[in-house]
Amino acid sequence: MMNFFRKHKVAIILIILVGFFGGTFIAGFGVSTFGNNTSFDTVAIINGKKIPYKYYYSLYNNALGTLKNSEQDVTEEMMKNVQNTILRNLIQDELIWQQAKNYGIIVSDNELAVDIQTYPYFLNANGQFDSRNYYQFLNNLRISPKDFEALRRKQIASNKLQILIASAAKISNSEITESLDENALIQIKANEILNDWFDNVKRTSKIKVLLEDNRD
Secondary structure, three states: OHHHHHHOHHHHHHHHHHHHHOOOOOOOOOOOOEOOOOOOOEEEEEOOEEEEHHHHHHHHHHHHHHHHOOOOOOOHHHHHHHHHHHHHHHHHHHHHHHHHHHOOOOOOHHHHHHHHHOOHHHEOOOOOEOHHHHHHHHHHHOOOHHHHHHHHHHHHHHHHHHHHHHOOOOOOHHHOOOOOOHHHHHHHHHHHHHHHHHHHHHHOOOEEEOOHHHOO
């Protein structure tokens, strides 16, 4: 088990990072459009909306620091994978956030508070929210509570939008097979609906990436 963990440590770190900060949407996303110059305050512009460089910088530095403290040698390929993952998910979150607002989806202050106060990273040994854990976590990330909460609000909205869109998945009795039960078939259809929907969102969106170092 430990050998498996060491071998896949980079992947596991990315899964933890992406699971908390982004990448909640099931559809894949490829960054393929790059600007000529790196912007010092913006990593990408999505339909006219800027994604601040400080978001990217905080997440990237934290992930890179975790990798450097691991037992593995940090290669240029690992660094690029981290960079691409964070950038891709920040763009994805902004796209879905824009769509969520178009659908009239909101995330109340109370929803946001419950999300943060029940997240395992911020709980003490008794399972209660500990503000010291919360602020220490943000301090390590070098991100303000305001910016962090803005990121979480987008991701909560993304989850709500996924549920709404996936709810259109329906199957008939004739589609149920011996190898796949009703729940499995509904999940497959929901994934297809989400992927098709998100592909259309990407095609109809204007995405400009300004992070020069991410150039292939």
